[in-house]
Amino acid sequence: MSEEKTTHFGYETVAREEKQGKVAEVFHSVAAKYDLMNDLMSFGIHRLWKRFTMEFTGVRKGDSVLDIAGGTGDLTMKFSDLVGPEGRVVLADINESMLRVGRDRLLDKGYSGNIECVQANAESLPFDDNSFDVITMAFGLRNVTDKDQALREFNRVLKPGGRLLVLEFSKTNNPLLSKAYDFYSFSALPLMGKIITNDADSYRYLAESIRMHPDQDTLKAMFEQAGFANCEYHNLTGGIVALHKGIKP
Template identity: 75%
Template sequence: MSDENTTHFGFETVNAAEKAERVAGVFHSVAAKYDLMNDVMSGGIHRLWKKFTIELSGVRPGNRVLDIAGGTGDLTAKFARLVGDEGQVVLADINDSMLKVGRDKLVDKGFLGNVQYTQADAQFLPFPDNTFDCITIAFGLRNVTDKDMALAAMNRVLKPGGRLLVLEFSKPQNSLLEKAYDLYSFNVLPMMGKLITQDSDSYRYLAESIRMHPDQQTLKGMMENAGFAQCRYYNMTGGIVALHKGTKA
């Protein structure tokens, strides 16, 4: 990053003010086929990553949960069942196309009273201090322009003792796995994107954005700097994905 006014969009250096719009274009393009691509790209393993996230969340009946970059609502649906009629889940996404797909999917499944939908930027969360018992952001933090600002905003809106869970692509822990993963990411993924969504560029950006995201230890340090305590991470699928957890002091 050359200065505070620039940031990364994949491997490109772009004006920081431009990144959100570029990311929005990616997700407008893929929203309708997002769930299908998740299953195809991961061989369905993303469901296990999300299941582990739910298990580690400690969410109980009556809790308030914020699902940032919640997209098509996979985590929101599971949290809505856990919190029950007395609780509330807010599905937040910066992208209105993703939010519409998520809302339609959840309404079709019968989730009505305890789910709300908010178009919001993770850096500028439109909620009062100390609102939520748990916040999740799954495969969304790497797309945020200022990750430190977003983590501070998450800390602000969590209740004391509340948990943040960040599920994100990370750095493989084995050099052979890393080589195979690079081959897959930069060759197979864009081809899948072209076949399924008629958009290879968005999936090339996905591969590049993963490589530019902070590694496990760096992200843990960023969470601690944002005021989170008891921070730790769990590598899954050899570190291709990591789940970070922290608690608001």
């Protein structure tokens, strides 16, 4: 069977090799105002979702952590404090603009000693096998072209017993919440994007990309197919967001 040559960019069907560039354009456009827009879009709740994620990581002093699609470094800073000077945290993002914003923010806040910043594609990570105790990916997986390949790569670079946590927008089964969420996503988000970043199209793509992302049970099955054990997920805010966790055997 020949490999599928097209994929989704939001609701648009594009050639697989085009998606990465199109996603890059979105994040080049929004990088400078990314944190502000996250606060506005989620009414600040994204901070609670990330705090919940941190509680599940089990990160300890001396651990090695990969924060992939780490963007502006929210989780990286917390991991840096937890692993201490003997630990290692890698802030990785495929997008140069996002990585630059994250690196500058970390330096401005006095973080540097145990942190590396690496431009990296989740589908082809530049790290050795069995390198990390924990990998986190917050709101990045839906932008990856080949999600199955990315999950296999995460499994490869984790140490045995290592943990993968993926925080991502997901599917709510509450009809009223779903209706309100759709109205908000396709009306309010592009308008906010236009006002704050002068870019409505990028935020329309982000809303569409959420709808095209696998639901909770599908993503859990993808974790298992990639070789993870003890896979589970936790719905947050009625399933608008879900945290998936898997362990490398």
